[in-house]
Amino acid sequence: MTDKSLFVAGSTGQDQMRIAKLKLTQALPDAKVFLDVDDLKEGRGREYVELSAQVLIFVSKGYFDSSACMREFLRAVSLGKPIITLVESEANKGGLTPAQVLAKLHEADVMYDKWGLSQEMSAWGF
Template structure:
């Protein structure tokens, strides 16, 4: 936008200069009137806009091709098998306080699902059926990620989840 305004300003300035002195306009190869300058600015602006569009499309294609890739095993080049032990329904339980961690853990879940197809991640907004069974959901998870954000330690339900993780000897991942 700034460049377009600068080009318009430059074009108007050159047209006014040509109107004031046709000799200056002819000396720089724009003819005896401002028509040559107008045509030059129009062509230059068009080329600039087309170049910007081409660059933007290139960046868009490049960024979409660099999307999240699936994690593969180094030894075989295949995705890992994500088995669950008996009595385990989720690979990961996401513990967070709604007021300050909801969006972030949703991103964590989505990114894990993109990198590890088939991963089972418990997130309350997606998987919680009964709030009274929080401890059971933790017990049915292989590991617990605690997203420590503002007010986490003030939340009764978050503390229930943390206590259940410790009581069930679940591996803990702390994210702050």
């Protein structure tokens, strides 16, 4: 992949993410933009994170409850990928404050075994 590749992920807000992908591809016609729900087969998000130069995450309450989203996020962190966040601001749509984002990250930390991520995380250096 080139340095103009972007992986776009989020467990909710798919309409917003499709609009973001459209706007990004219009503004950056040479960029390759992967939208998780459009471009990926089940469970291949990690591979597209590895191939992308940057990762854009739509942060909402549901994001941190998804093992697939957390796998993609943790892989991006382990690879040192630049992570761009769009944070849902409306509480009735799963919006979170910065303090709530931090709390959701801590809650997800105890779920890795249950989600079957511990082995991968260990291999990635966590």
